[in-house]
Amino acid sequence: MSLSIGPHGDSLRSDLAQIAKWIAPNSRVLDLGCGDGTLLHWLSVHRSCQSLGVEIADENVLACVQRGVSVIQADIDRGLAMFARGRFDSVVLSQALQSTRETERVLREIGEIGLQCLVSIPNFGHWSHVASLLAGHMPVNKRLPYAWYNTPNFHFATAQDFEDLLDRLGFEVLDQAYLDDDQIIRLLPSLRSTLAVYRFRKKSFRV
Amino acid sequence: MRLASELVMAPNSPNTGSVGPIEPQTAHFSEPLRLASGQSFGPYQLVYETYGRLNQDRSNAVLICHALNASHHVAGSRPDDPNAIGWWDNMVGPGKPVDTNRFFVIGVNNLGSCFGSTGPASVNPMNGRPYGADFPVITVDDWVHAQARLADQLGITQFAAVMGGSLGGMQAMQWSIAYPTRLRHAVVIASTPRLSAQNIAFNEVARRAIVSDPDFHGGHYYEKNTVPRTGLSVARMIGHITYLSDDDMAEKFGRQLRGSDQYRFGFDVEFEIESYLRHQGEKFSTYFDANTYLLITRALDYFDPAKDFSGDLSQALSVVQCSSLLVSFTTDWRFPPERSREIVEALLTQRKPVTYAEIDAPHGHDAFLMNDPRYHRLIGAYFDRIGQEAGV
Numbered sequence: 001m002s003l004s005i006g007p008h009g010d011s012l013r014s015d016l017a018q019i020a021k022w023i024a025p026n027s028r029v030l031d032l033g034c035g036d037g038t039l040l041h042w043l044s045v046h047r048s049c050q051s052l053g054v055e056i057a058d059e060n061v062l063a064c065v066q067r068g069v070s071v072i073q074a075d076i077d078r079g080l081a082m083f084a085r086g087r088f089d090s091v092v093l094s095q096a097l098q099s100t101r102e103t104e105r106v107l108r109e110i111g112e113i114g115l116q117c118l119v120s121i122p123n124f125g126h127w128s129h130v131a132s133l134l135a136g137h138m139p140v141n142k143r144l145p146y147a148w149y150n151t152p153n154f155h156f157a158t159a160q161d162f163e164d165l166l167d168r169l170g171f172e173v174l175d176q177a178y179l180d181d182d183q184i185i186r187l188l189p190s191l192r193s194t195l196a197v198y199r200f201r202k203k204s205f206r207v
Numbered sequence: 208m209r210l211a212s213e214l215v216m217a218p219n220s221p222n223t224g225s226v227g228p229i230e231p232q233t234a235h236f237s238e239p240l241r242l243a244s245g246q247s248f249g250p251y252q253l254v255y256e257t258y259g260r261l262n263q264d265r266s267n268a269v270l271i272c273h274a275l276n277a278s279h280h281v282a283g284s285r286p287d288d289p290n291a292i293g294w295w296d297n298m299v300g301p302g303k304p305v306d307t308n309r310f311f312v313i314g315v316n317n318l319g320s321c322f323g324s325t326g327p328a329s330v331n332p333m334n335g336r337p338y339g340a341d342f343p344v345i346t347v348d349d350w351v352h353a354q355a356r357l358a359d360q361l362g363i364t365q366f367a368a369v370m371g372g373s374l375g376g377m378q379a380m381q382w383s384i385a386y387p388t389r390l391r392h393a394v395v396i397a398s399t400p401r402l403s404a405q406n407i408a409f410n411e412v413a414r415r416a417i418v419s420d421p422d423f424h425g426g427h428y429y430e431k432n433t434v435p436r437t438g439l440s441v442a443r444m445i446g447h448i449t450y451l452s453d454d455d456m457a458e459k460f461g462r463q464l465r466g467s468d469q470y471r472f473g474f475d476v477e478f479e480i481e482s483y484l485r486h487q488g489e490k491f492s493t494y495f496d497a498n499t500y501l502l503i504t505r506a507l508d509y510f511d512p513a514k515d516f517s518g519d520l521s522q523a524l525s526v527v528q529c530s531s532l533l534v535s536f537t538t539d540w541r542f543p544p545e546r547s548r549e550i551v552e553a554l555l556t557q558r559k560p561v562t563y564a565e566i567d568a569p570h571g572h573d574a575f576l577m578n579d580p581r582y583h584r585l586i587g588a589y590f591d592r593i594g595q596e597a598g599v
Contacts (some may be wrong), residue, residue, distance in 0.1 A: 028558070058581055061564050065588040068595075072532070072551060072563045082548060085521070085556040099390070 012042055014182040015094055015120035018197045022175060023047060027089035030113065032076050033096025033107075036060050037069035044069070052088075056124050080109040093119045094197070099152040107169055111202040114173055116174065120197040123178070125158030127191045143194055159189065159196040166200055175199040210546075224301035226258040226283035229293075231323065234360050234408065235501035240353055241320075243346040243509075244290030245412040247473035250332070253357055254323030255279045258299060259307035259370045263376050266597040268363045269310045270354060270390075272371030272378035275446070276495060286482070297578045303589035309599040310367065317352045318343040318353045319502045327498030328429060338498075340426025344504055346590065347374070347510045357391065366595045368590070370394035372575035374503070375590040377510045380531075380550065384512055387528040392593055393585070397575040399546035400520050401511040404540065405409070409449055410504040417497045426498050445486050445568030450537035452571030456480060475579070481509045520553035530560040532589050534582065537567045562589070 013019060016039045023029055026049045031040050034053030037060070043049040053071040055061050063072035074082065077100050091114030093106070098121060102105045111118045122143060132139035138148045146152065157165070159178065166173060178189030179199045185193040231254050256279050261268060271281045273294070282293040282300050299305045299312050304337060316324040327342040332412045358366070364419030367380040369390045376398025383393040402410070417423060420438030424431050460480040464470070476482045516522035531554055535547035544565050554561040568574040574582070 013528060050560075051363075052561075058564075058567075062585055062588055063580075065564075065585060065592065068592050070560050070562050072555075072561070074548075074563070082552040083555060085552075085560060194547045 012039060012096075014179050015195050015197050016042075017182070018177050018179065019092055019094060019118045019120065020047070020074065022116070023090050024048065024051070024201045028052075028087075029090045029092060030054070030086075030088040030090040030137075031094070032080075032110065033093060033099075034060070034064065034069070034071065035094075036088060037064035037071060039094065040064070040069045041067045041091065052083075052086075054083075054132045071152060074199045076106060080106070080113060083113050084109075086113070090114055092119050093117070095120050095122060097121055098155050101154055103155050104165070104169070107165070107171075111169070114201075116199055116201045117171070118197070118199050120195055121157060121159070121162055123159045123190070123193050123196050124156040124195050125160065126180075127188050130191070159193065162196065162198070165196070170203050171200040172203045173198055173200045209580055217529075224303070225296065226300050227293075228286040228289070229256045229258065229280070229283040230286055231256050232355050233278060233323070236353075236356055240356070242349045242351065244344050245344045248318075248343050249316060251325035251353075251366075252323075253315055253318065253325075253353060255313055255357060256281065256283075256293075257314075258312045259310050261361075261466060262597075262599055263310040264598075265363055266365070266367060266525055267310050267364050267594070267599045268358075269305060270358070270366050270369045271299065271305075271312060272313045272350075272354070272369065272375035273314070273317065274373040274375045275318075275500075275507070276443075276491070278320065279314040279316040279377075281312070295576065297576075298583070304583045305370070306587075306594070308598075309594045310590070313357075313361070314395050314442060315354055315357055317345075317350045317503075319499060319506075321496035321499040323370050326496065327426070327502065337427075337429040339429055340498065342502065343510075344505055346378050346506055347381050351378055351385050351471040354378070354428065354596070355386055356380075358389070363449045364389065368392040368394050370396070371398070371559050372396040373398055373572065374507055374510075377507075381510075382513065383527045383529050384523060384533065387526050390529045391596065392525075392533075392589075393531045394531050394589070395531060395547070395550065397536055397539055397542055397547075397572055398550075399542040400513060402508055406449075409445055412506055413445045413515075414501055414504060416427070416441035416445070417500060420497075423497065426501075428497070434492070435491040435497045436489075439495060439500060440485070440492040442488075442497075442500055443491035444484040444488040447484060447572070450571060450573045451540045452540065452569060454538060455570050458481075458569075465551050476499050497577050513522075514564050520549060521556040524550075524559065525557050527554065527557065527559050531562070532559065532583070532586075533563045535563075535565050535576075536572070536582075537565060537568070538569055539572045541572040541576060591593070 006029040018093045029049045031053045040051035056075050061073045091110040129139040179195040180194030235252050237250045239247040271510045273316045277294040280293045281360050283297045285291040301308045316322045319326045327338045331338045369379045378394040379395045417438035420435035422433040423435040437463040463479040512523040535544040535545045551563045
């Protein structure tokens with residue numbers, strides 16, 4: 001099953017496409033580590049969302065401005081207090097969590113800011129990584145193209161590890177999807193998926 | 208260093224043309240202006256320059272607000288002096304970040320300044336003598352109201368953007384509060400929602416230097432044919448220190464001695480930095496007015512839109528309707544990034560559209576005037592969007 005969406009031919013990366021499906025039209029979206037603003041631009045154009053991105057890299061901030069995406073240049077590891085009183089319907093962290101230092105704090109904070117949190121992580125438990133480790137090496141591939149000594153990623157987790165953490169932090173998982181490129185993986189996802197995407201919220205938000 | 212690599216990799220500078228020689232214009236206002244102090248002031252005049260063409264639906268006007276020592280001469284040169292280049296010529300011009308091929312840009316000299324708009328050196332029609340110390344204290348809000356009247360005269364009901372750095376940024380922010388429907392974008396660079404105690408302290412030392420100069424004569428020095436040049440030049444030296452970063456000063460001057468590598472065991476100029484500051488101070492004292500310096504530093508001190516809202520800036524910004532671009536510079540210790548972030552947070556709290564960039568630049572507060580490619584590309588990209596919205 002293909003996940004690419006976009007009636008005007010502009011397609012999103014598979015985890016972003018999955019995340020976009022969980023975002024209601026006209027809602028307020030905060031994308032932490034928004035990159036060049038692709039998702040937010042898509043959501044503004046196709047879902048009339050009010051969107052805001054957060055990025056640390058100069059070239060990505062520039063790309064967002066060029067797209068007309070509102071963006072705040074900031075380091076999400078230095079705290080999200082700036083966004084606390086603004087409240088968003090959705091807070092997105094797409095493949096950005098593994099490069100945060102204070103991962104646990106970031107998760108707690110996004111739970112406070114967003115009515116729902118949409119997070120994708122690379123699944124370190126993918127069979128190819130296991131095979132690589134069995135062969136004596138840290139996995140290096142097109143999705144994780146860094147060697148152990150120059151990776152920007154501080155924290156690797158398997159899908160199961162991440163789900164355990166969400167539970168421990170008092171989050172309720174509302175939806176999840178396991179992906180390999182743009183395919184949804186249903187059979188043995190913890191071994192066969194390269195990406196896991198979650199929709200969750202703080203349990204106390206339950207109505 | 209990231210900056211160095213950025214400079215090396217920068218493609219051809221986007222900053223190309225100049226608007227060329229520009230003749231300043233004068234707008235007269237007979238109706239007195241009601242000031243924040245409660246006083247009414249007028250009649251008065253404002254001098255201004257314009258660059259580019261106002262389009263048919265008048266949607267492409269950009270107002271540039273100046274900081275402490277600048278003027279209406281933002282871009283281009285003067286008809287009588289090709290070397291008198293505008294203070295933001297690297298930002299405003301054909302093909303530049305604020306592209307005068309697309310935008311109609313206005314530079315205006317503020318009330319109380321000394322470059323042609325009515326100020327302390329102007330003649331008071333009540334007594335035929337220069338205002339001097341009798342010139343009323345002016346606030347940022349007063350300036351914005353005066354600028355709005357100029358916009359009325361020019362037939363501009365809504366600016367595509369109001370833009371400024373430092374004190375100019377305060378004016379852009381004040382525009383978004385005082386006239387929410389009259390601008391679509393506020394571009395606030397290297398600014399702050401209020402001066403800190405330290406900022407005010409520096410201003411106060413500068414003012415004391417001026418008023419304690421024996422040539423100041425209580426502000427009525429014009430009639431005495433004197434100028435408190437020493438005081439004004441010390442004031443400028445103090446200000447100048449706050450515009451530069453420690454690293455920038457260390458790199459430019461270090462502990463270099465003037466003309467010798469031996470100490471002379473005296474109190475005349477010994478270090479290069481002393482020579483530089485004295486030169487800056489003396490140069491400034493030949494063209495700037497001391498009463499204007501007092502006025503403008505006081506306007507800086509007083510600026511605090513949150514004051515009427517128990518210090519809650521977000522409440523002050525609740526009326527804002529425009530989008531905002533905030534830019535700060537990492538080595539600016541006069542108005543550091545934290546101050547811009549406060550504005551961003553207040554706007555976010557009010558769910559106002561805002562974009563914020565923090566430029567890693569070595570030049571301290573003065574970075575907003577420098578030709579940094581990352582900074583200029585960002586402003587250029589933002590104005591490109593403004594231009595698309597305005598249909599130019």
